[in-house]
Amino acid sequence: MTQKALSIQLTDAQVARFHDEGYLVVPDLLTADEVKAFIRHQADPEAESLKQGLRTHLSDPFWQRLAHHPNVAGVARQILGGRPRIVQTMYMAKEPARPDEELGGAGISLHQDSHYLPNEPDTLMACWIAMSDTDPENGGLCVAPGSHKDTLRETTLNTNPEHMSWESDYGMRSPDGREWTEKLYSFDVVGIEEEDLVRLTVPRGSGVFFTSRTVHGSYANRSHTRPRLAFAVHYVKEGTWVFRTDVQDTTPVDLPGA
DSSP states (O other): OOOOOOOOOOOHHHHHHHHHHSEEEESOSSOHHHHHHHHHHHHSGGGGGGOBTBTGGGTOHHHHHHHHOTTTHHHHHHHHTSOEEEEEEEEEEEOOOOTTOSOOSOBOOSBOHHHHSOEESOOOEEEEEESSOBOTTTTOEEEOTTGGGSOOOOEEEOOOTTBOOOEEEEEEEOTTSOEEEEEEEOEEETTOOGGGOEEOOBOTTOEEEEETTSOEEEOOOOOSSOOEEEEEEEEEETTOEEOBGGGOSOEEOOOTTO
């Protein structure tokens, strides 16, 4: 997989839109060849041996290239106004519904990323890249514009069958060395209504950047023929403390001038 030295430069209007709405759709982050190479790699049984959970960008060269890609990390640097560090990476494949089912792969309940990745100061942001054509029918991303302007919102445990439900304990460590365990779960934000959401259509190779407090999520894949494939990277600005011990050792991006 050859990575071209591309670099998308955001306009002042795009940066302003990101800060005003809490998200920004950026077309053509990846070329068609880059997307195809990654999908082929994921289909290779040997790729399984390279997985390292949320830190697979440290062990899999294909994941590493996406996390450091100049059109991904480079846009994050422009938004953050400083050097980004990689917190975690995820590949999310949501299968279509079987012929006898209404729902395929489940979505992620509405949440704010700082519920899962507390950090200080809160500079956390994400890039969600469509690795297939995505839309509301096949479980594409949805966001609540402007929801990042408030504090972290009240949540409950998700019970909607369209979304995955889980609970797990995570270790936390503060800058002064204090340690504790915190229970995290499939957060469902209270008070967000259907009319607050924008269900995005994002073509393959394009991406969505959003803040840590932008309410977002996805619903189940209701198509019967189209998987919904997405890759996500979470960044913080250099100098930010991430409390979760499993992803506390962040990685500086490899960009010219970073």
